[in-house]
Amino acid sequence: MLDLSCHCGQLRVRLSKRPDFVHACNCSLCRASGAHWGYFHPSEVSVEGKAQGYSRQDKAEPAARIQFCPTCGGTTHFTLTEAAVAKFGNSLMGVNMLLADEQDLAGIELRFPDGQAWSGEGDFHYLREPRILGPEQRA
Numbered sequence: 001m002l003d004l005s006c007h008c009g010q011l012r013v014r015l016s017k018r019p020d021f022v023h024a025c026n027c028s029l030c031r032a033s034g035a036h037w038g039y040f041h042p043s044e045v046s047v048e049g050k051a052q053g054y055s056r057q058d059k060a061e062p063a064a065r066i067q068f069c070p071t072c073g074g075t076t077h078f079t080l081t082e083a084a085v086a087k088f089g090n091s092l093m094g095v096n097m098l099l100a101d102e103q104d105l106a107g108i109e110l111r112f113p114d115g116q117a118w119s120g121e122g123d124f125h126y127l128r129e130p131r132i133l134g135p136e137q138r139a
Contacts, residue, residue: 004099006074011049011067013076013095015040022097022108026127027115029056033066033075036110037094045093047077055081064094074099105133 002015019038023030030037051067063084068075078094097105110133113124 002100002104004076004095006049006069006072006076006099008069008072008074010071011051011069011074011076012047013099014046014048015095016044018105019095019097019108021130022105022110022133023113024110025113025115027118028058029064029066030115033068033096034098035066035075035078035094035096036098037078038097040093040095042079042090042093045077045095051076053079102133108133 002018003012004015005012015038017040019040021038023037023039025031025037047067050070052070053065053067055062055065061083062081064078065081066075067077067079075096076099077096080088080090080092109130111130112127114127115124118124
């Protein structure tokens with residue numbers, strides 16, 4: 001179980017398990033929101049507190065809605081947009097793993113997808129080899 005929160009603590013996220021891996025994506029939305037994403041089924045995530053959301057405006061059908069604290073601005077998670085849920089079902093949430101204590105992520109692979117060059121179709125290409133998170137390494 002992992003308990004995470006925004007900076008002020010108003011928005012809290014509880015995870016029933018650790019992520020299988022973490023993505024440090026380089027797309028404009030991930031960079032600007034300051035997030036490294038762990039992916040979960042919505043049933044594995046509990047959110048307490050009121051979040052504010054944002055979906056990117058540069059895509060005709062954005063798939064994700066970034067959720068952040070309206071008080072401190074900390075990005076906590078993303079949910080799928082209505083269009084994405086209609087297409088894929090409510091099957092995915094992303095949680096900002098930069099909110100976790102690094103020791104709680106030890107042994108998990110940090111991957112570097114090239115989201116900036118991703119068309120939105122098919123698999124990601126990666127910018128470099130993944131690394132394993134641990135106490136001596138920073139995400």
